[in-house]
Amino acid sequence: MQLSRFIVVLLLVFFSLAIKAQNVTIKGILIDQQTKQPLEYASMALLKKADSTVVGGVLTGPNGSFEISKLQIGQYVLKIAYIGYKNRFIPVNINDTRMVNLGSVTLTPTSELLNQVNISSGKVNASNKIDKQSYRADQFESAKGGTAIDVLKNLPSVAVNGEGQISVRGSTGFLVLVNGKPVLTDAQTVLSQLPANSLENIELITSPSAKYDPDGKAGIINIVTKKGANDGFTLTANAQAGLPSTTDYDNKEKPKRFGGDVTLNFRKDKWDISVGGNYLRNDNAGYREGDVYTKNFTNNTITRFPSNGERSFDKYNYAGRLSAIYAPNKNNSFSVGFFSGKRYQARLADLVYTNSTSDLLTGVPIRSTTYYNSNLQTKEGTFTLGNLDYTHTFADKSSLTASLLYENANLYGNTRNRNLGYPNTTDTIQYVFNPYKNPINGYRFKLDYAVNVGKGKFESGYQFRYDTQDGQFDYFVSPAISQPDANRFRGTAGAKNQIHSVYSQYSGKEDKLEYIGGLRYEYATRRLNLSYDPAVHKLNLSNLFPSLNLLYNINDGLKLKAGYSRRIQRTNNYELNPIPEREHSETLEQGDPDLKPSFIDLVELGLTRNFKKGSFFSTLYYQNIKNPIQRVNSVYADTILNRVFTNAEKARSFGLELGANLQPVKWWSLYLGGNVYNYKVSGDLNVLGSSSVINNANWVFSINANTSFKLSKTWSVQGNVNYLSKRPTAQGEDSKFLVPNTAVKKTFMDGRFSATLQWQNMDLGMNQSNRQRITTFGKDFYTTTNYIYETDVFLLNFSFNLNKLTGKAKLPTSEFGDKEF
Structure with a gap:
């Protein structure tokens, strides 16, 4: 009996060990x-x-x-x-x-990849993967102390014009991600609130896969922020101070420039916590020269109203942020984030107008007047965001992630437009006041599942997006005038957007070939209610968005890649709002409640070459655009142009993108990026019920270059230049735009402390840098405006690092609240 029990126990132990x-x-x-x-x-x-x-x-x-x-x-x-x-x-x-x-x-x-390093830090400056290009943010010294825009504008296919408008491969529409989380807000506003010092990498996803939102005709920009890499505390702090201006534009106030940011990270065992805050005051002085005429064929007259005067900006933003990651075990992870911030901008345009009306045929003067227009436009926004994420990893190593994000944004502002006598500016001819409120609430919920299948990974998910916006717009004129359409200038506009989407994709590797293929389906609804229109403006969309990316490794130093994706450029509420705003004396701004989104087919073919002294890449790309959204002018009155948003019939763009990272010798590194493309917009154009045919095309190119010299172990100097050529628009063209910068850096305490002197917008009195002319024309109008921004700006930056910062921090990011800023 005892032997039998012993045998049973022995067998149980044997089977238990076998199973284990x-x-x-x-x-x-x-x-x-x-x-x-x-x-x-x-x-x-x-x-x-x-x-x-x-x-x-x-x-x-x-x-x-x-x-x-x-x-x-x-x-x-x-x-x-x-x-x-x-x-x-x-x-x-x-x-x-x-x-x-x-x-x-x-x-x-590999030896080729190792040569893509920065001489001061030894890190890889840039890399190319199957669906994206990745660039290290801290290689651009001229951006230190600034914002994400100052970093972004140095990348090969990115250009920033004089108005701060960002374009990727010539397209202004793209989706912004922060640490992989989508941001549906206006890119310029979102990126201007992220301190450059908090950025680790910037990724350009030019051919996104199906798991990403299809928003943005130019693809996706992902901002990766820093966090602590080691256990314990990590601290980084930066401060910036502007030196007195070197150029005088006879502005009413001297610009103020100062700021700072701090990030504290604690990482221990199951916890990873980051807190941070930043403040930036960055005023800009400037000047404006304009020339406009309108033709009135009914009265047989031509009215000219050239102007010149101050155009300056007071700008500041501040924010606090918190993120916490808790991983109780290997199978579960929780993350929570909170962000609260404010942005303020005041644009002052004090212009002297010289108006004259003449006979259209004979040119005989009829009347003339000179007046002074003081225009102050303020935009403010407070933003509060929160997110909660949970990831569970199953026994078979598959994972399920649930994510919830909520945002509340309170946007408000006004435009004060004063027409005064000249030279006696105490005499008020007309005062127009346009205040507005535009609160926004929105939600996003996501479920994503990933599992290894065969030699690759299968991913699938569902997402629900919902946002509401309730704008109230007022219009006051003093002294009161008889204006038949005055009721159109005040009222409410409420918008609701819902999007349901599902996706599946498979990614893997077979020998030397990598691939990602997938399909996304979306059902979207848009509802716009206007106070003066009983009809609800509706739009329902049901669309498929396929994607495919391939990368073939020819050898260790040579790669070939190809990609296709279908995208959508959605309308924002600013573009839809038809209630006119008196932007300034000569301009009304309004949207179109029935504006259609644009649909884009993106195709690219690229080659990457790594060699002993660096790396090189080139990409051919093509964009086919249906219903491209255009901002065009029409004549509202003899001295007022109406700027409206409308759809053109079609557009296309094809081009070549180039980039190189070189290190000819140990003490010198060179980064070059360029983009050249041909853009054409054509077809029928409807402007407030008046149709016309457009056919405008031209070649455009941009160059971004950055070079660094290591003078000694602790001294270095860097120069960079951003150049954008003239480019066509639906009704005219924008001029070239040039911005050169230089930075000198000194490090102390084994690199933990550094001081940098920046010379931004270098011009040296040549009147070439940081200025842009915008020209548009039609059968009954012509307008050209030269915007002259401040040059030769000097800044001092100080940075301190208690420990090394690197990696991704999961901070909450704005989904849509900045769209109307």
Whole structure:
């Protein structure tokens, strides 16, 4: 009997050990040997040591993590392969049933990739992956102390014009992500609130896969912010101060420029907490020269009203942010974020107008007058955001992520337009006051599931987006005048947007070929209610958005990639709002409640070459655009132009994007980027019921260059230039735009403290830099305006780092609240 019990116990122990032996797991995190950044989508294959038989394999996740399960006791070799890196083989011995944790596993870049370094820090400046280009933010010294826009404008396919409008490959519409989270707001406003010092990398996703929102005709820009890399406390602080202006535009006030930001990170065990805050005051002095005429064919007259005078900006923004990540175990992770901030901008335009009316045919003068127009436009916004994310990893290593984001934005402002006598400016001819309130509330809920299937990864998900906007717009004129359409200038506009979307995609690697293919479906509704129109303006959309990306590794230094994606450029509420705003004396601004979104087909073919002294890439691309959104002019009155949004029939763009990172010698590095494209807009154009045919095309190019010289161990100097050529618009063209900068940097305390002197908008009295002329014309009008912005600006920046900052911080980001700013 005792023998029988012993045999039973022995058998149970044997089977228990056998079962456990089938479930041993190997895990770890794969990182770059130099940058310590996680490497995603790397191939991990486990081979039997005896005969090299493959017994398991996975692709690394977004944080570089990997796990291979259901293994037996034995001797193995882990083979790690990743394009641009040297293959690595790691012996793995499984002697018992315990989990084998390899910890952080490093992978060494190839000799070609290693040459893409910054001379002062040794980090990779730029890299090209299957669906994106990635650039290190701190390589641009002239951007220190500024905003994300100051970093972004240096990238090869990015251009920023004199009005701060950002374009990617010539297109102004693109989606902004911050640490992978979508932001539906106006890009200029969102990026201007992110301190440049808090950025780690900027990623250009020019051919996005199906898991991303299809918003943005130019693709996606992902901003990756910093956080602590090591356990314990990490602190970084920056301060900026502007020196007195070197140029005088006879403005009423001297510009003020100062600011600072601080980020504190605590990382220990299961917690990762970041808090930060920033303040930036960045005024700009300037001048404006304008010339306009309108033709009245009914009265047979032509009215000219040239103007010149001050055009300056007072600008500041501040924000506080908090994020916390809690991982109680390997299968569960929670993250929460909070952001609260404010942005303020006041634009002052004090102009002297010289108006004259003449006979259209004979040119005989009829009347003339001179007056002074003081126009003050203020825009303010307070933003509060919160997000909550939860990720669960199942036993089969599949994962489910749920994400919820809420935003409340209170946008408000006004325009004060005073027409005064001249030179006696105490005499008020007319005063127009346009105040508005525009509160916004919105939600976003996402579910994403990912699982390894075969040699790749399958991902699928659902997303619901909902936002409301209730604008109230007023219009007061003193002294009161008889204006038949005055009721159109005041009222309410309420918009509701809902979007349901589902997607699936598969990504993987087969020998030298990487691929990502997927399909996204969206059902979207738009409702716009106007106080003076009983009819509801509705739009329902049901669309498919396919995508495909391929990358072929010809050899260690040469890659070929191709991509296709379908995109949508949605209308924002500013473009839809038909209630006119008296922008300034000569202009009314209004939208179109029935404006259609644009649909875009993006195609690209690229080549990347790494070599001993650096790297080079080139990309051919093509965009086919249906219903491109245009901002055009029409005549409202003899001295007032109406600027409206409308759809053209079609547009297309094809071009070539180039970029190079070079290090000819140890003390000199050079970064070059360029973009040249041909843009054409054509077809019928409807402007407030009046139709016309347009056909405008031209070549456009931009150049961004950045060069650094290491003078000694602690001294360096850097120069950069951003140049944008003249470019066509629906009714005219915009002139070239040039901005050169120089920065001198001194480091102390083994690099933990640095001081930088920046010379921005260099001009030296040549009257070439930081100015732009915008010209539009039609059958009954012509307008050209030269905007002259401040040049030769000097700033001092001070930075202190208690510990190294790197990686991704999951801070909450604005979904839509800045759209109308």
